[in-house]
Amino acid sequence: MDPERIVAFERRITDGIVSEQDQFRELIEAYALGALDPGERVALEAHLAAGCSECAKALEEARFLVSQLAYLAPPAEPSDMLKARLMQKVRAEAAVGRPATAKTRGALIPYWLWAGVAALLLLSIYSTWDARKLQQEVQEVNARAAAERNKREQLEQELTLAKHEAWILTDPTTKKIDILPNDKEMPRLEAMWHPELGIYITGQRMPMPKEHKVLQLWLIPKSGGKPMPSHVFWPDANGKITEMVDDPPEVMAQTKALAITEEPAGGSLQPTSTPLWVGGVS
Amino acid sequence: MISKYGEGASSDATLVDRLLRRDVSAFEELYDRHSRIVYALVVRILEQAPTAEEVVQDVFLQLWRNAARYQSARGPFVPWLLTLARNRALDNLRLKSERQRRREDQTDELPAIAQAPEYEKALDEKRRAERVRSLIGTLSASQKKAIEMAYFEGLSHSEIAIALQEPLGTVKSWIRNGLLRLKEGLQTAS
Secondary structure, eight states: OOHHHHHHHHHHHHTTSOOHHHHHHTTHHHHHHTOOOHHHHHHHHHHHHTTOHHHHHHHHHHHHHHHGGGGGSOOOOOOHHHHHHHHHHHHHHHHHTSOOOOOOOOSSSOHHHHHHHHHHHHHHHHHHHHHHHHHHHHHHHHHHHHHHHHHHHHHHHHHHHHHHHHHHHHOTTOEEEEEEESSTTSOOEEEEEETTTEEEEEESSOOOOOTTEEEEEEEEETTOOOOEEEEEEOOOTTSOEEEEESSOSSOGGGEEEEEEEEEETTOOSSOSSOOSEEEEOO | OEETTEETOOOHHHHHHHHTTTOHHHHHHHHHHHHHHHHHHHHHHHOOHHHHHHHHHHHHHHHHHOGGGOOTTTSOHHHHHHHHHHHHHHHHHHHHHTOOOOOSSOTTSOOOOOOOOHHHHHSOHHHHHHHHHHHHTTSOHHHHHHHHHHHHHOOOHHHHHHHHTOOHHHHHHHHHHHHHHHHHHHHHHO
8 A cells, every 4th residue: 555645645534524532532431441342442542552641641530430330239248258268368378478487596506607697598599589580570571562562563553454444434435336146145245445545345144165265356357358366355253254455456447346256275366166246346 | 547447447558558568457458348349349240149259259369469569659449449340250251151352451460540530539439439329310221221231241332232222323422421421420529
């Protein structure tokens, strides 16, 4: 995807639209409640990770507010047995940490020498333990930092994808294409084709392709040439399809129809079966 | 010092600090103060007393073992404890229903600590609880239902919309407007 096209498109849509900041601010209370759907949650978390102080402050207040909903629960009393079991565990764990009672001192060696030896031994053990602990902590911090970087990159990618999908769905230049099944028992698919951002395909209750097979999108050119291969995809565990084709091999104006076939895993250069779904573009 | 728990009683923050020194009496005091509301919340979510007791035990053991993770300087203790309890109860509900859930916090992590807004300082816990119960009655039936489904069942906007057979935007408005009304009501009370 050409970054300049995206920037130019962004500039065109910012006029007259509610600011992105306002949109994120409106999600804060639902986020604190845990009620956001995945797309909005990912987008908001990326926004918070970018360091929006206004939203961070609002989130602190919202978290507190949500915690107060606990008082809506009807009154109830735990059993005495619960407290008894709990206190037994806690006392047992507390007792493990208590120091041992003093033992009899050695008869021939002075007490002060024993104390000195014990102190040196403890210092030596502590230094070794401390060094190992520090090394382990450094490793853990590095691992956490790497994990956080990966997570942030993934969130940024998901946010970019979510943005593109939102733009495609709302832009007036987007064309809606119904992709109809040959078998009437099968569900319909829908494609939203934006001339600059690509094709966004959705479907529900889709059956899984046969073993070692995938679904593949084809663009049928108006010129009468061979079908042009595009993305391969498959439904998720819930039978849902949301596929973003940001690099279709042909422009919309030159495309007669979209078709979907079942192909071997990895896709094919030419269709190896008859289309299961077809949608006219023009 | 006269605290809300009686003259000379220690604050929650002081008791949590004593947990760091493995003070069992401090733990017992915290349990006696807050086990009822924690249990009431958990049993409301799980609707089964034996399972609720297991979760409540788990919550308080987490408190005992991770007291250092709670920093009293950052926010009040009870909201943090209630958030921990809700998270654990919803985790248990998730395991039983085998559905995917989204929550603000990760399953195995302790919740973030919320800084107290101004109205928290003006209303003590008991009055705030009474105020919340009173305010929820001023919401529309739809707002109340949607908020309760999100809070006690851990449902998302979409799931609530499907369950109530209402448009997604409507459910989002119910929840947001209902929570904002609760917030305004608590600020007004202070």
